[in-house]
Amino acid sequence: MFGVVRRAFWFGTGATAGVGGALWVRRRIRRAVARYAPEHVSQEVASGVRRVGTDLREAWSEGRAEMQSREAELRQELSPGKRPKSLG
Secondary structure: HHHHHHHHHHHHHHHHHHHHHOOOOHHHHHHHHHHHHHHHHHHHHHHHHHHHHOOOOHHHHHHHHHHHHHHHHHHHHOOOOOOOOOOO
8 A cells, every 4th residue: 555655656746847847848948939039039139239339339439538638638748839758
């Protein structure tokens, strides 16, 4: 009698694990399919392009501002009546 109960327990445990695993795999597959669906991929690409475009504009603006400030410094150093430090 004890052997039957033990077998029933392990059968139930295995069946539960099998059903749970199958449901988990099914959910993972559905998520992957949804993630790579054309609509979702196009949305991801569009948002990535917008993000990169914004980063490039910010970098461009920052670079131009630094360039202009450095140019102003150099012009001030070489203004008439002032000798460059290196000539001395």
